Amino acid sequence: MRADLDTLVIAVYCAACSLFPAPESKPRRGRPQKISDNELICLMVAQMLLGYPSERQFLPVAGWRLRHLFPNLPAQSTYNERCRALAPKLVTLWRAISSELPGFHDQLSFVDTTPLPCGQSVQTANRSELAPWCGFGYSAAHSRFYWGMRLVLWCGPDGCVRDFDLVAANAPEREATLTLLERQPIDGQLVIADKGFAGADFEHASPRSAPACCGPAAPTSPTGPARRSGRSGNGSNRSCKASNTNCGSNNTSPAHPPA
Numbered sequence: 001m002r003a004d005l006d007t008l009v010i011a012v013y014c015a016a017c018s019l020f021p022a023p024e025s026k027p028r029r030g031r032p033q034k035i036s037d038n039e040l041i042c043l044m045v046a047q048m049l050l051g052y053p054s055e056r057q058f059l060p061v062a063g064w065r066l067r068h069l070f071p072n073l074p075a076q077s078t079y080n081e082r083c084r085a086l087a088p089k090l091v092t093l094w095r096a097i098s099s100e101l102p103g104f105h106d107q108l109s110f111v112d113t114t115p116l117p118c119g120q121s122v123q124t125a126n127r128s129e130l131a132p133w134c135g136f137g138y139s140a141a142h143s144r145f146y147w148g149m150r151l152v153l154w155c156g157p158d159g160c161v162r163d164f165d166l167v168a169a170n171a172p173e174r175e176a177t178l179t180l181l182e183r184q185p186i187d188g189q190l191v192i193a194d195k196g197f198a199g200a201d202f203e204h205a206s207p208r209s210a211p212a213c214c215g216p217a218a219p220t221s222p223t224g225p226a227r228r229s230g231r232s233g234n235g236s237n238r239s240c241k242a243s244n245t246n247c248g249s250n251n252t253s254p255a256h257p258p259a
Helices: 005-019 035-050 056-065 076-087 087-098 124-127 173-181 199-203
Strands: 108-119 135-139 145-156 161-168 190-194 211-214 240-242 247-249
Touching: 005 087, 035 056, 035 087, 056 076, 056 087, 076 087, 087 161, 108 124, 135 199, 145 173, 161 173, 173 199
Parallel strands: 108 190, 190 211
Antiparallel strands: 108 145, 135 145, 145 161, 240 247
């Protein structure tokens, strides 16, 4: 079957209806809603896939591209207000779909963080509505300070997002990652991170996980092992070598089904 936008939207709508059944209709004041919450969730997914961050730009495109599926598109103000209220349902739907993918249950996974700058001026930091959730932090990968948030991402080897979190830029990176890993049981699994997570404190703070820290080889030995190796779930040390294309392990890795 050829994957296209219509097929994906229909599949998301079916999953949303099975997860959020339509409530019994009750008399309410005001104008009746011409579009359901599940349909709005599908429009939110389509907006993300089409790459339109602005509702003002997306709704005209949706009227041309998805009018046959959603004949009653809301106004921009109504769409914005209802979509903000449906954000928790969207996350719940994403978790349900993600748990059905093969990469969600794989024995190998990857965790990392990335900066999300949200402003460049002092006026923005003082007046922005994101101020309660943002902070000033330092990005070692970009060698600069920034104001915003930090995305903590936990993925499977096939790109399946197991979990994610948004924290302030000044939040400790290791603590945010440990909080993410504690949400799901990962006994006997191998979680690969970069060299920024290497250290005995991180290893002892995550007794249930199997972190293996991979980084570039030591400067004195171009082909030598990484500076710091993590520990696996059974307590044995693992040493990872990083190259431009892959990251291998000196010891035998856990059983991993071929793609």
